[in-house]
Amino acid sequence: MDIFNNLLLGFQVATTGENLLFCFIGVLIGTLIGVLPGIGPVTGIAILIPVTFGMNSTTAIITMAGVYYGAMYGGSTTSILINLPGESASVMTMLDGYQMAKKGRPGPALGMAALASFIAGTFSIVMLTLVAPPLASFAVSFGPPEYFALTFAGLTLVSALGGDAPVKAYISAVLGLMIACIGIDAISGVGRFTFDSMNLLDGVGFIGMAVGLFAIAEIFENIEEPIKQVFSDVKLGIMSLFPNRQDWKDSFGALWRGSLLGFFIGTLPGGGATLCSFVAYAVEKKVSKHPEKFGTGVIEGVAAPEGANNAAAGGGMVPMLTLGIPSGGSTAVMLGALMIHGLRPGPMLFSSNPEFVWGLIASMYIGNVFLVILNMPMVGLWVQLLKVPYKILMPLILTIAATGIFATDNNIFDMWIMFFFGAIGYVLRKIDIPAAPMVLALVLGSKLEMSLRQALTLSHGSMAIFFTRPIAATLMIVALLSLFSPLLIRLWKRYRAQLTAA
């Protein structure tokens, strides 16, 4: 019953005129970002943070979350119509979606993408509603050792799951933690790595760094490899968008498998929407009675990844809201924004700011309805948007980013941070070092250090405190396993190879 009361409270918050309006604006911008190649959800949210400062924190998070799950809807449109993913989570949708469009069935592909997104998205919010409160009340009892173990496990998981070169991801995370050390040490009051600059006493500005690493670096990458402009002249009536009975029958299994996989993998730090869509597509191909047809335009191949990436968006909110651990780049940026808004993300959020948490959750139900309405009848309009050339967008993105950075603190130094990390971010992309672990580490860094040092003070300097308390020990084992997983996998492969050779 508690959940119903809470949800009711949430809907009261989410249905105020202002919150409804900004929920709509959020999903609208999200769809836009999803449709336009060359600007991803992380960039969109990072640029938007300064704009949300005038709002109260609930409206701000409603808007940012709208951008996040809205982008998952929008990305499918370009994948299906012009074989160009709007963002990385729609890459798998392209395989069968574009083939369906080529075979003269673009309507049902687009319709199924939107409806699968809606069904899986709503499913994951229901799961979020059910799973988050018990998890949060469990996590309230965490002390410094547990908190350190949790953050440590989050960081190692993100790095282990986030790409094919874990060493590089770990390097990124360690660099992020080092950057988090810059500024005045909160325990002893000593200035660290400030290079005698007044501006660095306060630490490196999170927004400047995130916008630099994502938005500015993305601009450089797009200059280097210009985005191809492809147009689609498909005419789509609204009735042609609805999948027929056979389509539904074919997609039913894909829908629920995609939803479940997306939600659960999405809750893992490092899970992320992209990984979820890959796994869902692979699973669907494996269980299918006709795996050879995948890639030739089967509707399950659209329903599974689209469902999974939207379910992941809901799943990703679970660790962020209950534990204060973001699951990837987009949620890390949102978490950073919440801290700037003066909230302390973590288990206490559910009891200290119920209107915030439940308002957000309720707004996601509403946002998903908005998105289906936006995406089904108006899909033709979104396709027209692709005619806006990137060369006009580039100066616009750059100046919005720069102005927004200035607006957060009226501080020109933050613009220099953006500039600096823009260059760093570009070089990191060139040498395949992922930026997400670094941003995550910066967001979590100060709390990680605080809890580490508090725990060691409690134990008079003995590391054993992390392994003698059951919850902390479990989390540390998870962390160590994921930390050494590349090594373990390699040893296992060598062992198997020896077995077959013998």
Add this chain to the structure above:
Amino acid sequence: MKKAEINTAIVLLILSGYVVWEASQMPPSATFGPGAGFLPFWLAVILAVLAAILFGSAVRRPATEKDQKAIFPGKQALLSIAGVMIGLGVYISLIEVLGYLLDTFLLVLFLMKVVERQRWRLSLIVSVCTTVGLFVTFQLLLRVTLPSSMFGF
């Protein structure tokens, strides 16, 4: 890529050496558990280990097709990227001198005309629209005080 990885590893090793040295200069804390230099010191040690692994695996593995390609793009694209960097750097330096409106207008014009080599007409239209649009959004709607020049705009 192979060469880039080796260079990255060397840069990271130098960085971790610097952090170890800085951290060792920080005052130790006798009463309150580990001091200010504790985390940076161990982070630097971990970074050094990771850099060594990166170095070792880059040296040992056979060169792949990806290793043959230069990681940075051709001259043309590099010039454009340098153009954007310089434009942005000058923009940030001059924003308090020229004021937000003039500075932003000039940056967009520079990007359109010099970096992207568009026609004058399009460049001017985009510059004016972007500047006015941003000014209205931030200064008038969001009430941010944007920098102004000594002439008051």
